[in-house]
Amino acid sequence: MIDFLLSVSLTACLFLIFKVFERKKVRLLGGIVVNYWVCVLSGMVLLPGISLPASADSLQSWLPFAFFLGFCFITTFYMMAYTTQKVGVSAASVASKLSLVIPVAFSLLFLSLEQRKQWDSWNIMGMLLVFVAIVLTSLRPRYTPQTFDLRGLGLLLAVFFMSGTIDTTLNYVNAYRLNEQTQPLFTVGVFATAGFLGLLVVLYKQLIQKEHIIGVREIIGGIALGIPNIFSLYFMLRALAFFKHDGAFMFPVFNILVILLSTMGSIFFFGEKLSAANRWGIFVSLLALTLLAHQELLSVFA
Template structure:
């Protein structure tokens, strides 16, 4: 359980960092790219064996490269969805994608589907929906509807694939390669923007990127640790992890950033606590 708690806390910290970025008008893409580089360095630092060219023959190497491309691609889809369809649509699409790894665990891994667990999962999904929808949000469902669909599928596939392909003994290197590939692509994008669009890199993006990179790596590291604990099923882990992050992030938005929380949001938080209890017990 400690790994799951650390994953939830790390992921919630990511939310706090992004809120601070918007407050201080820091370039989000630049911070994201620095974050990938720092996460890559963290993974390499934690890998306690010698790295050699034999890793290209590892069963998970191609999958790690593909996931690196997906990381940066889905981030851009997230940004486009927020711009075209509104922040609430982007939030709901990315967070509701947890249903994909949940179903994968039940169908492919033959995980338990007791009535109490199923009720807990359904309540968790309702809780995510209720807490994600903000009052007076700029929701535009009819415009560029393909973007939230891609975001939903992409986010779910990433979570499922990271869990499915992560090796038992080389998780640090596996994650490092994913973040490294995403970082390389991000650097290319930033270079293009700097040369063509004259959107130059700002030094103030670095400290935020360092903080984000460390907690981002920690969130991935600990969720994989939690998924490997005996007796913990992936469908339960993903349910608890996702709904807890949403509920805690909403409360942090209220107390730390003075955000308004509607009755629906409060109902979502209550359902989140109930669903965690049902799935955990």
């Protein structure tokens, strides 16, 4: 359980660090690419048991997924940034967060887990309220869509499917291709792939397009982002193992707790004001969390 709570806390920290990026005018691309390489270096030093597997078969069982996820990480980042510019922050944020329906559906329909949580009508109601809470807490009145047409809808759907694909792939690989010994190296491999692809983009922009992408601010911001980032993914993998890879239960609870924690952090550290819709979203989040985990809560007091 401590791994789950650490992953939630570190993921919420990432959202708060991105707010600092905005205020300090850190270039997102430069900060993100530096962050990926900080993830690689800090992971090699700080994660336990980093070593090459004893056999090539062990490496081949998960290495293609690390490459695929690294590609998804950097691609989804660009897609999110572009969608935010063309459609709006709130819409892009909602599309990304609602994507949890993909790993939830995959876990329920395709992962044969004997230990899976048995859902009742209260759990299902809680799951439905998760989507309501995500929409309400993501609304920001100062952002309005700039162009919302079929192209904008296509961008939102792309963000939705790419974000969901990342969580679904993580759950599958962790359930069937990884173990406690290979999780650290897999985590580093994902970020190394994303960092290498991001570096190619940076070199293209700086050498061909003559754009200045990485400076002192981006290096400092990337370091601040990278260390919690590597551990947020590592602890998420460990948390999935703790929940017996039951993504149908873990991902909704995870997302709700991240939303609540990052919202509280925004209020405390940045003085962010909540609209009436946001307040209702927090209330619905707590209600959804209670319904999703009501069996576990009742067992504590039994």
